[in-house]
Amino acid sequence: MIRLRPNLHDLYVGRVVLGTVLLVWAVLLGLDVMLGLADQAEDIGQGGYSFGHAVAWVAYTVPRRAYILFPTAAVIGALMGLGQMAASSELTALRALGLSRKRLSVSVAVALALLTGLMVVSMETVGVWGQQQAIALKATARSGDVAVARYSGLWAREGNVFLNAQNGEERLDDGKQWLQLRDVRLYEVADDGRLQSIAHAATADHIDGNWRLNDVVRTTFHERSASRERIDSERWESKLDVASLAAGLTNPRYMSARDLARSIDYRKRNELDAREYEDNYWSRWFYPLNVLALCLAAIPFAFGNLRSGGLGKRLFLGIVFALAFWVLQLQFSRLAAAFKFDFRIAYALPPILMLSISAWLFRRRSS
Numbered sequence: 346m347i348r349l350r351p352n353l354h355d356l357y358v359g360r361v362v363l364g365t366v367l368l369v370w371a372v373l374l375g376l377d378v379m380l381g382l383a384d385q386a387e388d389i390g391q392g393g394y395s396f397g398h399a400v401a402w403v404a405y406t407v408p409r410r411a412y413i414l415f416p417t418a419a420v421i422g423a424l425m426g427l428g429q430m431a432a433s434s435e436l437t438a439l440r441a442l443g444l445s446r447k448r449l450s451v452s453v454a455v456a457l458a459l460l461t462g463l464m465v466v467s468m469e470t471v472g473v474w475g476q477q478q479a480i481a482l483k484a485t486a487r488s489g490d491v492a493v494a495r496y497s498g499l500w501a502r503e504g505n506v507f508l509n510a511q512n513g514e515e516r517l518d519d520g521k522q523w524l525q526l527r528d529v530r531l532y533e534v535a536d537d538g539r540l541q542s543i544a545h546a547a548t549a550d551h552i553d554g555n556w557r558l559n560d561v562v563r564t565t566f567h568e569r570s571a572s573r574e575r576i577d578s579e580r581w582e583s584k585l586d587v588a589s590l591a592a593g594l595t596n597p598r599y600m601s602a603r604d605l606a607r608s609i610d611y612r613k614r615n616e617l618d619a620r621e622y623e624d625n626y627w628s629r630w631f632y633p634l635n636v637l638a639l640c641l642a643a644i645p646f647a648f649g650n651l652r653s654g655g656l657g658k659r660l661f662l663g664i665v666f667a668l669a670f671w672v673l674q675l676q677f678s679r680l681a682a683a684f685k686f687d688f689r690i691a692y693a694l695p696p697i698l699m700l701s702i703s704a705w706l707f708r709r710r711s712s
Contacts (some may be wrong), residue, residue, distance in 0.1 A: 354444055361430060366422030366460065373414045378403055378639040381410070394486040405479035408472040409599070415464050416636045416671070419457050421664060423640050427453070431543050446707060449647075454637055461636045468629075469601050476599040499526070503585050505541075507532040510549065524551040529558070531581075540566055549581070556581040605629070623688050624678055631692040638696035638703075639670050645706035670699050675677035 385399035427449075430436045435549040439449065503509040531544040547560035561576040585669035597605060612619035643666055674695040681691035 346397065348415075354442070355452040355455070358439075358449060358452040362423050362426040362453050363460070365426035366419055366457070369422040369425065370415065370418035373418050374407070377410050377414060378407065381406065382560075388483070392486060394483065398482060398486045402479045402483055405475040405482065408467055408475050408583050412468040413465050416547050416639055417668070419460070419636055419640050420643050420668070423453050423457065424643055424646065424664060427644065446645070450641060452709075454641060454645060457640055458633070458637065461633045465633060469603075473599065473601045473604075475685075480599070499575075501585055503583050505534045505536070506583075507534070508585070509684055512629070521552070523553075525549070542566060556583050556585075580696070597622045600625070602626060602629045615706055620682050620685070624682060627688040627692050628678070631653070631696070634696050635670075635674065635692075638699045641665065642670065642699040642703040642706075645703060670695060673698070 383401045385402055385403035386396075388394050389396055389399055421462065426638045427436065428506070430439075436449070440446075453575045483648075499508075499510045499513070508526075509530045509532070513524065513526035516523055516525050526549040529546040529549045531542075531546070533541045533544075535541050542563055542565045544558070544561055544563040546558040548558075550557050550559065558576075558581050559578050560581055562573065563576065564571055564573045565642060597608070600622075605622050609626060612622065643664065646684060674692065677691040677694055678688065680686075682686050690709065
């Protein structure tokens with residue numbers, strides 16, 4: 346029976362593991378930030394996008410990058426921390442005091458669970474906000490006519506016409522790709538600042554270089570009256586930067602779990618494809634379980650008889666074994682999207698499989 350109340354040994358093991366995890370995390374995050382800045386260098390000079398904008402863009406995306414890199418840092422850091430303790434015979438001493446491998450693994454799991462919880466909260470708050478700020482910054486800098494608002498979708502301007510689209514996506518059908526904006530409103534303003542007309546379109550499609558508005562209701566304001574007309578479809582003469590508009594649309598990966606749930610509900614009610622949103626939504630919910638399953642599956646590789654050598658080999662095998670988990674999970678999620686079965690099953694099977702293997706390894710190596 347494992348006692349749940351922590352003791353000094355648990356605190357010591359947790360402190361060592363947290364220290365190595367944070368160190369590995371900082372190194373991986375630093376490398377990723379440098380690569381991100383190098384990648385942004387290709388966009389410098391497009392419109393008003395400068396080096397300062399690139400630095401700000403990368404800074405805004407740091408919380409999201411930390412969230413993505415944390416599972417890898419957790420696995421490598423946990424194995425390095427236990428390996429450090431094993432190399433100095435501390436694990437042997439703790440085992441001699443009566444601490445089992447399972448107890449040591451629980452100490453590691455609790456320490457990582459604290460960081461995992463902070464990562465989940467960080468991504469749902471600062472991470473989502475930072476990514477949206479980065480998208481808005483880049484879209485505005487590259488095209489002064491485009492801006493992104495948090496609660497009112499995408500805004501763009503061309504001359505005296507202001508466009509507002511609540512959402513949209515790049516679509517692909519029969520080999521043809523185009524940008525589709527949904528729930529679109531066009532506000533036309535006169536030179537003297539008077540509102541001339543408001544047009545509401547269910548969708549706006551940019552196909553073959555031309556804009557087409559569908560299911561349009563236009564209200565025109567005259568000097569003393571207003572008139573309304575309904576048009577099934579019409580062409581809209583515009584030269585808005587389509588690339589900037591597409592960049593301003595929020596990718597499901599960068600949405601909060603709450604917004605993803607709302608988007609899924611909206612798409613299902615309107616018989617639209619919601620699989621990409623469901624994929625990202627359930628990946629958020631299974632993130633904590635995945636991190637813990639990943640680490641617990643790799644920890645048995647850190648134990649062994651140090652006198653026989655091979656610690657580096659065991660650590661390498663543990664890291665490879667753990668990272669294979671992400672490949673397995675990626676394949677399951679792709680299969681769920683392709684064959685349209687529940688994403689909850691796709692995200693639950695890999696950690697269950699890994700935890701089963703970890704339990705088998707513990708039984709095999711326990712004494």
